[in-house]
Amino acid sequence: MPAPASSRPMKAVAVVGATGAVGKEIIGCLEQSRIQVGQIRLYASDRSAGKKMTYRGGEVELETLSDDAFRGVDVALFASEADISGRYAPIAVKAGAFVVDNSSAFRMDPGTPLVVPEINGALVTPDTRLVANPNCVAAILTMALFPLHLEARVNRVWAATYQAASGAGAAAVEELELSTRAFLDGKAYPPKVLPHPYAFNLFSHNASIDPATGYNGEELKVIAETRRIMDLPGLPISITAVRVPVQRTHAIAASVAFDRPITEARAREVLSQFPGLRLVDDRAANHFPMPVEASGKSDVLVGRIRTDLGDPSGRTLAIFIAGDQLLKGAALNAVQIAELAA
Amino acid sequence: MPAPASSRPMKAVAVVGATGAVGKEIIGCLEQSRIQVGQIRLYASDRSAGKKMTYRGGEVELETLSDDAFRGVDVALFASEADISGRYAPIAVKAGAFVVDNSSAFRMDPGTPLVVPEINGALVTPDTRLVANPNCVAAILTMALFPLHLEARVNRVWAATYQAASGAGAAAVEELELSTRAFLDGKAYPPKVLPHPYAFNLFSHNASIDPATGYNGEELKVIAETRRIMDLPGLPISITAVRVPVQRTHAIAASVAFDRPITEARAREVLSQFPGLRLVDDRAANHFPMPVEASGKSDVLVGRIRTDLGDPSGRTLAIFIAGDQLLKGAALNAVQIAELAA
Numbered sequence: 201m202p203a204p205a206s207s208r209p210m211k212a213v214a215v216v217g218a219t220g221a222v223g224k225e226i227i228g229c230l231e232q233s234r235i236q237v238g239q240i241r242l243y244a245s246d247r248s249a250g251k252k253m254t255y256r257g258g259e260v261e262l263e264t265l266s267d268d269a270f271r272g273v274d275v276a277l278f279a280s281e282a283d284i285s286g287r288y289a290p291i292a293v294k295a296g297a298f299v300v301d302n303s304s305a306f307r308m309d310p311g312t313p314l315v316v317p318e319i320n321g322a323l324v325t326p327d328t329r330l331v332a333n334p335n336c337v338a339a340i341l342t343m344a345l346f347p348l349h350l351e352a353r354v355n356r357v358w359a360a361t362y363q364a365a366s367g368a369g370a371a372a373v374e375e376l377e378l379s380t381r382a383f384l385d386g387k388a389y390p391p392k393v394l395p396h397p398y399a400f401n402l403f404s405h406n407a408s409i410d411p412a413t414g415y416n417g418e419e420l421k422v423i424a425e426t427r428r429i430m431d432l433p434g435l436p437i438s439i440t441a442v443r444v445p446v447q448r449t450h451a452i453a454a455s456v457a458f459d460r461p462i463t464e465a466r467a468r469e470v471l472s473q474f475p476g477l478r479l480v481d482d483r484a485a486n487h488f489p490m491p492v493e494a495s496g497k498s499d500v501l502v503g504r505i506r507t508d509l510g511d512p513s514g515r516t517l518a519i520f521i522a523g524d525q526l527l528k529g530a531a532l533n534a535v536q537i538a539e540l541a542a
Numbered sequence: 543m544p545a546p547a548s549s550r551p552m553k554a555v556a557v558v559g560a561t562g563a564v565g566k567e568i569i570g571c572l573e574q575s576r577i578q579v580g581q582i583r584l585y586a587s588d589r590s591a592g593k594k595m596t597y598r599g600g601e602v603e604l605e606t607l608s609d610d611a612f613r614g615v616d617v618a619l620f621a622s623e624a625d626i627s628g629r630y631a632p633i634a635v636k637a638g639a640f641v642v643d644n645s646s647a648f649r650m651d652p653g654t655p656l657v658v659p660e661i662n663g664a665l666v667t668p669d670t671r672l673v674a675n676p677n678c679v680a681a682i683l684t685m686a687l688f689p690l691h692l693e694a695r696v697n698r699v700w701a702a703t704y705q706a707a708s709g710a711g712a713a714a715v716e717e718l719e720l721s722t723r724a725f726l727d728g729k730a731y732p733p734k735v736l737p738h739p740y741a742f743n744l745f746s747h748n749a750s751i752d753p754a755t756g757y758n759g760e761e762l763k764v765i766a767e768t769r770r771i772m773d774l775p776g777l778p779i780s781i782t783a784v785r786v787p788v789q790r791t792h793a794i795a796a797s798v799a800f801d802r803p804i805t806e807a808r809a810r811e812v813l814s815q816f817p818g819l820r821l822v823d824d825r826a827a828n829h830f831p832m833p834v835e836a837s838g839k840s841d842v843l844v845g846r847i848r849t850d851l852g853d854p855s856g857r858t859l860a861i862f863i864a865g866d867q868l869l870k871g872a873a874l875n876a877v878q879i880a881e882l883a884a
Contacts, residue, residue, distance in 0.1 A: 358700045358797055362704070377726060380722060380726065381723075381726050384722065384726075395828055396829075396832060396834070400787060400834075401788060401832055401834040402704055402793060402833060404830040404832075404846055406828060409825040409826070411825060413848065414849070415851060423851060436852040437852050438851070438860060439852075440795035440846070440860060442704065444704065444786050445742060446787070451744060453702035455700055483751040483753060485737075486737055486746065486751060487738075488745065490743055490744060491743050492743040504746055504756070505756070506755065506756030507755075507756070509780070510699070511780070520782060
């Protein structure tokens with residue numbers, strides 16, 4: 201590890217929901233971060249109390265949340281469900297912590313910035329105490345949209361997602377693997393975690409459907425949050441969210457219309473220069489973004505850049521995106537937000 | 543089996559490419575068909591010559607193609623690659639057979655009808671000798687588009703596909719299963735049939751990329767054939783074709799814009815009444831079309847019908863489709879075409 205920069209004060213950092221899929225990744229991202237963590241405090245539910253996790257080779261005992269859990273905490277990273285975040289994030293703020301919340305509790309709160317650092321990190325000022333971390337698809341999608349938007353204003357988006365099991369938690373990943381092995385062994389495996397069989401199957405995202413619109417909760421989040429992150433309140437977005445039998449990394453097929461044409465060459469240029477993106481766009485080798493190459497990586501992969509044949513005006517680009525939704529779609533983005541404050 | 547209708551003459555039927563994924567399904571569809579098959583002749587490559595397959599419980603010896611293979615054949619169903627079809631389909635026509643070709647050889651030939659019976663079966667007349675069977679995605683997509691188009695003219699389509707291994711043949715299905723088991727066992731499995739790792743991964747469709755447009759061959763087929771089947775030569779279609787780790791059944795997320803609004807209720811009505819479609823659209827149960835329920839079934843499943851939030855004019859519907867690409871996307875549609883002629 202690089203030596204701590206002497207100018208940075210040591211921080212007491214809390215991770216809430218430390219044992220979950222995102223919490224574990226936050227701990228890993230903190231180990232790689234330039235935040236100088238003096239003390240780490242890991243919070244989990246009652247059933248994990250007393251158990252231990254590892255941070256930088258040392259053992260850390262898991263604690264249970266309480267109203268005075270955040271005394272002396274400089275940075276609190278919440279990887280909890282919205283109800284826990286809704287209750288404890290304000291307590292952490294009141295105790296003086298800079299809080300990043302990964303749940304949906306504050307994402308649409310007008311007083312709470314919703315931040316992807318590369319896009320709107322400037323919203324985090326010295327006065328900011330609470331920042332919302334976006335939905336995983338919204339974070340990954342906006343990473344690819346924003347550099348193009350800087351070039352020629354985005355006016356329409358169509359997206360279909362290919363979402364991995366880990367977006368539904370570690371138990372869903374286990375169900376994918378166990379049910380797949382059962383299928384290959386010719387055995388039955390009734391689904392327990394997800395509503396449908398997952399082995400070699402795909403299905404509409406399991407978030408519940410809003411009866412008024414027919415959209416599921418995931419799709420509605422992506423629409424609202426993409427607009428908010430891009431600061432384009434009325435941006436028309438078509439989206440279908442689908443779970444595919446992949447453990448990790450969400451992919452997105454998107455068509456994006458602009459106010460004026462962007463050439464494929466210029467699109468490749470701006471995407472390849474944007475921090476946190478990696479262009480994977482080799483037509484001859486048929487090599488484009490895919491989960492196996494995005495998983496465990498900080499960069500969001502973008503490629504298959506082509507002028508969309510469905511728009512004869514030439515103002516629409518088709519793209520394909522793959523990003524590790526536990527990293528840039530969750531933990532990494534949260535730690536990057538904390539770095540802005542530190 | 544129902545007794546043969548006495549008015550129908552017995553037919554000599556040939557299947558070319560009988561041992562392939564589609565050829566096997568054609569044999570199964572013929573067993574269920576109302577075509578009165580008097581004699582079946584099964585053709586395969588040299589390496590299968592002399593082997594036997596089963597038809598209605600009887601053994602049939604595989605033959606090798608030759609220039610006089612189609613003497614006495616009434617109906618010839620080609621499930622071969624385009625080069626074989628291009629050479630032998632005209633020979634079969636000349637020998638007097640009614641020919642249905644599943645390859646891309648004749649699909650864009652202006653003199654050869656490209657047919658989905660429920661949509662444009664009327665193109666098959668007593669004089670028709672050769673009919674092209676569409677690309678699997680084009681067949682499944684148009685099945686869902688056409689009933690809506692009858693209601694309010696389609697003017698724009700966006701589609702992203704979730705395509706199964708079996709579209710790339712039986713060897714690709716085997717590679718998916720073997721590589722998945724290897725992954726679960728912690729073993730390496732270098733891809734042999736497909737260009738990328740397939741276990742719990744997805745990738746842009748493996749058809750080669752057209753350097754001029756950046757579109758792959760699969761996408762270009764779907765665009766051209768959808769226009770031709772729908773008789774909408776200039777229909778703007780955006781499409782991204784993706785392989786997902788599913789053995790069988792292609793799924794499609796689509797947004798479809800119309801000249802005038804169609805209500806969700808009316809869309810459900812026309813889709814549920816169209817032959818060959820089955821509506822699966824239960825919002826409360828989060829139950830929509832998925833491969834595990836479409837595989838092995840004749841009907842194409844359609845659901846997730848909703849007014850697309852991305853089009854404030856209300857003239858766009860979002861839908862999700864799942865169809866067995868070996869059945870309606872290939873073998874079943876071919877046999878249905880043969881039934882039109884018989």
